[in-house]
Amino acid sequence: MSILEMKNVGVTLGNTAVLDDISMRVAEGEFISILGPSGAGKSTIFRLLTGALQHDRGAITCNGRPLAQNQQGFAFMPQRDALMPWRRILDNLTLGLEVQGMTRKDARDRVMLFLHDFGLIGFEQHYPAQLSGGMRQRAALLRTVVQARPVQLLDEPFGALDALTRTRMQKWFEERWRDARWTTVLVTHDVREAVALSDRIYVLSCRPACVIAEVAVPTARPRMDRAITAEAHALEAHLLDILLNQTGDQI
Structure with missing residues (x-):
């Protein structure tokens, strides 16, 4: 059974059709990525799932129930770490749990386990400014997963990092994910990142976005520890061809 399912979802903002007939599913413990041209509506999908935006048509369910009946189904990590600079790291990590009503002590006890x-x-006891970019991203990810929501939504979580730190974070995250099997949906512009981390990849068209491809990633894990295989390279090339056919010479 799918934890998350979107069926024929459409969104129009003003006079602009943003999403058109989006259908996706995510099973428990699965890692899904969403690829698409810039401005296609990838982040709009996350706005729908977090309740920041309402869809005009179609249906979204979490654990078999309408999304409106399950607003606690998703934990969201934005593109940048969004840590509060005036709060120490421990207090940043417990914030989501405290907002849910957990006592500070219980929230700290849970965070300490991770x-x-x-x-x-x-x-x-450090402040965010005292941490490296990679450490801040790890803190932001911990703040997300410690909430124990059914689905983790990651909106380009490594996009703000330099190339070396990004590669290290991708490797580190793959290791953590293999151990924990968080149900994860990742929005990314990085084809190689999607192939390295995902079980399946949804590719969106230009706006108004619809799903133009659903691609399974057959390469065995772990992937980040290995050189790029011919199979992975061919899949990257296939995905790039799909994207380039949508956008001409721009992605």
Whole structure:
């Protein structure tokens, strides 16, 4: 059974049709990526799932129930870490849990269980400005997954990092995901990132966006520890061809 399902979803903002007939599904423990041209509406899908925007037509369900009946189904990580600079790292990590009504003590106890795996032991009392970009992204990801929502929504979480840090974060995240099997939906512009991390990839058309391809990634895990295989390279080329056919010479 799918944890998340979108059926024939459409969104029009003003006079602009943004999404048209979007259908997707995400099973428990699955890693899904969404690729598409700039401005196609990838982040709009996340706005729908987090309740920031309402769809005009179609249906969205989480755990078999309409989205409106399950607003706690998703934890969201934006493109940048969005850590509050005046709060120490531990207090940033507990914020989502405290908003849900958990006591500060219980929230801290839960967060402490994850600090080692996220490489943040010893940095609990630091402020965000005292951490590297990669450490801040790990903190933002921990703040997301510690909420134990059914689905994790990641909106280009590594896009603001330099190339070397981004590669390290992708490798680190793949290792964490293989252990925990978080149900994950990733929005990305990076074809190689999608192939490296995903079980399946949805490709969107130009606006108004519809799903023009659903591609399974057959390459065995772990992937980030290996050189790019001929199979992965061929899949990257296939996805790039689909995107270029949508956009001409611009993505």
